[in-house]
Amino acid sequence: MHGLGELESAAMDVLWRAGEARTVREVLDELNRDLAYTTVLTVLDHLHRKGWVAREKRSRAYCYTPTRSREEAAARAMRNLLADVGDPDGVLLHFAQSASEGEREALRRGLRKRA
Structure with missing residues (x-):
């Protein structure tokens, strides 16, 4: 995910797949990597400070949930x-031209909902 490091992205993936709050230990277990508990704690703390996750104290541990959907x-x-490129209109046009029929239909639905 843009703006996140590799471990931050992996932790967010765990939280999005979970669909409910997870403790540091649960995230660590689901990451299935050889990481220290404190490493995952630090990653989740960074995500909290960046606004990607909310945390709630339950008993002695924090539980983390995403603040936005994937x-x-x-x-x-x-x-x-788009904000970083010189020609966002050109990028959107290139994307629209290369989009599959399913993607074009999803865009049409989204634009109809907005109107």
Whole structure:
């Protein structure tokens, strides 16, 4: 995900797939990597400070949940990428021309909902 490091992206993937709050230990277990508990704690703390996750204290541990869906995060990343290029209209036109029929239909639906 744009703006996230490799471990941050992996932790977000765990949280998005979970569909409910997860503790550091649960995220660590689901990452299935040889990482220290404190490493995952630091990653989740960074995500919290960046606004990607909310945390709630339950008993002695924090539980983490995403503050936005994977789709919202991807849309925000696309928006940031468009802001970084010199010709966002050109990028959108190239994307539209290369989009599959299913993608074009999804865009049409989205534009109809907005209107």
